[in-house]
Amino acid sequence: MNDIEAELDDYLTRYAGTLTSYDSRAAAELWGSPGMILNDQQGAGVVESREAMAAGLEQSYPVYRRLGLASVGYERLGHQQLSDAIFLVRVRWLFYDSDGTEMTDSFAAYILRRGEEGLRAFVCVPADDAEKLQALADKKGVNLFE
Template sequence: MPPNDVSQFLTAYAESLATFDAERSAALWGTPGTLVSDSFTASVGSREEMVEGLRSSYPLYRALGLAGVRYEVEDTVDLTDALVRVRVRWLFDGEGGELLADSTYEYLLRRDADGLHAYVSVDIDAQEKLADLARRKGIDLSSPPGSTG
């Protein structure tokens, strides 16, 4: 797969994450989309479900001060003409451009008739990195931002 295609996909994804644009993020996913980590697995059957899930995470990301998203491609492996596995290190910046946290994911992308879409996301270390950032910011992850309980 041409590296530029993967780069364009990741740039669009980073921009949608940085602007909290759930619809744009979800449009970059195929369905069903599957999310996997050491302690969690979920398949999302529709883009509407994905939009809802993304939106539910935004209050926490805003409370953490996330304002910019960059990425570094660590590895790509063409599996077939249409499938590529990509390992990405995401860099999450604060409003002043300072690096707040990073995390690594692997994605399985497929070229569909309308472009690349993610079908599988494997969280390598984001849960730990998010918990560390929350601790440094004094945010209790057991009580979501905006909750009264």
């Protein structure tokens, strides 16, 4: 494993840890400003600050708790260096219940930039998270919009 692979895995491990612990502020610290979520359904959403990112994450936590999410893991599927400091990273996120059983997964791509603070995400392109979250909710009988 080369240096950037270790650095990317460290970043993804820390990010997964913030999701597992429901620590929105720590998760937001792993993002640059502004951050962008770009998807097929809603188009592009720009989050202007880390405070706004943390607030947005907080809104999703009640749903994850109702679904029984206990921990998050990942598989780094690949990466490409786009410039000296910018990387495209493809990730498969793995979501587990309290028994360690995989509940669902989700694929996403991120554009990360290495700066003085280390790697930070600036763009996320989720591939299937909305569909997979709805399928899990249907399976568990959870209304996502309560």
